Amino acid sequence: MVEIGHFALVLAFALSLVQSVVPLFGARTGNERLMAVGGPVTVTGFALTALSFMALTTAYMQSDFSVANVWENSHSLKPMLYKFTGTWGNHEGSMLLWVLILTFFGALVAAFGANLPATLRANVLAVQGWIGAAFFLFILTTSNPFARLVPAPIEGRDLNPILQDIGLAVHPPLLYLGYVGFSVCFSFAVAALIEGKIDATWARWVRPWTLAAWVFLTGGIAMGSYWAYYELGWGGFWFWDPVENASFMPWLAGTALLHSAIVMEKRSALKIWTLLLAILTFSLSLLGTFLVRSGVLTSVHAFATDPSRGVFILCILMLFIGGSLALFALRAGSLTAGGMFQPISREGALVLNNLFLTTATATVLIGTLYPLVLEALTGDKISVGAPFFNLTFGALIVPLLLLVPFGPLLAWKRGDIYAAAQRLMMAFGGALIAMLVTVLFIDGATVFAALGIGIAFWLVLGALTDLVLKSGFGKVSGRIALSRLAGLPRSVFGTALAHLGIGLTVLGIVGVVSFEAERILTMKPGETTEIAGRIVRFEGLRPFQGPNFTEDRGRFVLVDAAGKDGAALISSKRFYPARRMPTTEAGIRTMGFSQLYVSLGDELPEGAVVVHMWWKPLVTLIWLGGLVMMLGGAVSLTDRRLRVGAPSRKPTRIADKPKPAAS
Structure with a gap:
């Protein structure tokens, strides 16, 4: 099965080369048969990639430690759920998931794009093929997930304990669906630049894909925030970590792209701006991939540390970002800008929204990359932390939030700001x-x-x-x-x-x-403490044996005003022998929209333990x-006016002529 998966990956790479060349050549020469090759090749490439991913998943489920990737990231005693999610809990597996989602989106374009103009459909699939070919080559040459070990080890090294969580089943797939979903917008933008025209068909296709990618990316960021909040034991929801920023920047740019696509669809305006945003949004997604995979960052998110991988992805960035921007610079002058509108209008509000969002994106980009660039040029190491981002990003986002309710209340083309304010x-x-x-x-x-x-x-x-x-x-x-x-x-x-x-x-x-409210203190069994008007009693530590870990569980009980015991919560310290790594499992009790959060520290003599306790109002x-x-994005996607496909002309109905009166 492992060899079949590897061979399927090689075949998928070969088909991606066919997909990237043949439809494009057919579109340039007007050959319909060559253009028609794109659809079947794209769908077959997805099927082969799915087969390859299934082969790797099977190796994980069966604990096949003859596969180096499985040996490095799994263990026979690991729960079955984490064996499955561990497939993408590493560099090689996550890149295979990346190309699986990429080929899936390409197959969707091929399946639902029958009513697209043949040349546009062929060019879009060809651009998707370029992206796929680059990442297939990256996997096969630097990140082969099917490399064998001879002789096969008896036991694996286990998965990073932080990743042995249900969050791994949700966060990376959602994030990749968002990242890769924007590749379709990128492909449509580059295809439009190749053809040198943008029409209603283009606009109607880009907006649903943008909305779908935005929905997935929103979910991925939210799930990642909550996962870090409860798993790492630090009690925070956002750290301005460079890799967190790498997912946040495409979200900001994608939000701007979504609003720009609305104006383009409704008023046929902002065409060039929408094209540029489509390119920049996916470019930022590629940048996030580079930051995670290159080893230039030390982060809980970073998988790879091999410099050759970083250089390869950097070449991919230069090819796609540089090439697309060069094509944009070459073609933008020949494209029509679109319809005109007054500054005080819904279009004007959306343009102002986009200016704030793109400026905020640039601010986060500078704060994220500046330390890396400075270290590369001078060797000096500095850190840009929360104070910088809170000050600069907050100064931009507050005026934007104040303007948001005005947009939907303004009329298209010419609006009345005073009437909107009255409403x-x-x-x-x-x-x-x-x-x-x-x-x-x-x-x-x-x-x-x-x-x-x-x-x-x-x-x-x-x-x-x-x-x-x-x-x-x-x-x-x-x-x-x-x-x-x-x-x-x-x-x-x-x-x-x-x-x-x-x-x-x-x-x-x-x-x-x-x-x-926050408290750090030492507690012995039977002692109580008060936080934010709530009394908490510590009942002591109890040992517990898990499938592939041991832990000490601390039990805490809320005590009401009458001295009666109420709800209990469990906080623990785990140790994974295979990895020789400890983790903190926070105890969380939700009350309304607020939470009591308890994290255990070091155990001290005489049975005392360090306890870190927070009361977090409205955190949920x-x-x-x-x-x-x-939900809002999903509801918008179900609007029949935003169905994926090009608008079709309604047949003109000719009214029956009145019959002459009988003589």
Whole structure:
């Protein structure tokens, strides 16, 4: 099975070469038969890649330690779930998952692109083939997941304990679906530049793919944040780690691309801007791949440390980013810019939104790469941490958040900012009340905390205001308004949910940053402590034997005001013998939208143990907001107007001529 998987990977590489050349040549020469080759070759390449991935997965499930990749990242005693997810819990396996998703998206384009113009479809599949060929070659030459060991070891080295978690089953696949999903937008952009034209077909295809990739990337980032929060035992949700930034930058650029595609579809404007954003978004995705795989960073996310891999991926970056930008510079002057609009309009609001997002992306990019560039040029090592990002990114994102509710209320082409402001007066009043309540009734509230909570309520109420106004509540009867609400396009609901989700995330961030309580202390069995008005009793440590680890479990019990025991939570320290690595498993108790978070430290003499305890108000809203944003994107994707495919012309109906009156 292992040899079959390796051979299937080689065949997939060969087919990707065919896919990258034959349809493109057919489009240039007008040969329909050559253009038609792209579809079957793309689908077959996906089937072969799936076979290769299945072969590697089988090796993991069967603990075949004759495969070097399995020996380095698995263990016979590891739970079956982690044997399966361990397939992509390493450099080689994760790259195979990367190309599997890439070929899957290419197969979707081939399957659903029958109504695309033949030349555009051929060029798009050819560009997808270029990307696939480059990464297949990278895997086969530097990262072969099927390399054998002779003789085969009896036991494996086990998977990194931090990765032995359900988060590995969700976070990387979602993240890759987002990263690679933007490759379709990139392929459409390069195909349009090759042809030298952009039309309605192009615009209608790009927006759904952008939206789908954005939904997956949002979920991947949110899941990664929550995974780090509960697994690493540090109690934080975002560290501005360079690899975290590497996933955040494509999300920011993809959000800008999504809004730009809306303007292009509705008003046939911002064509060149949309093309550039499609190129930059996937380029940032490739940059994230380079940062993780090259070994230039020391991070919990970084898999590879082989310099040859980094050089290979750097060459891929130069080829695709440099080549696409050079083609853009060559062709952009010959492309029409699109329709005109007034600055005060929905188009103008979306352009302003994109300016803030792209500037914020550039800020994060500079803060992430500057230490690397400085070290490469001078040898000096510096770190750019949270203070820089919080100050620069926050200064850009706050004005953007204040402007978000205005966009959906402005008319296309020419809007009335004063009328939109009047419609938002109720939302503004609600946000102002929330700020006043925060300042007057919450102990320790600062002006910045009140401002943050006001912005969060402004976003939530602004999103609801859009639905209320479009439904006519207050102007017509409740029954008619509900009927209108149910009849609104799903894209309207999707927009409102996405903006509401941003508001919930902001509320969660402000709540936990401004009102978090923290205690570090030593506790003996039977001792109690108080945090944020809650009494917690430590009941001691108990040993526990897991399938491939040992752990000491600490039991904590919440005590109510009457002295009765309430809910309990377990925090533990694990040790994995195969890897010789300890991990911290935090104990978390959710109460409403808030959480009590307990992490164990070192064990001291006389039975005492160091305990790190946090009370985190509204922290779950951070990830709930991410889920609501994903829901908004998914609802928008179900809108029939955003179905994947080119718009078809409706047959013209000729009215029957009136018959002459009988004489």
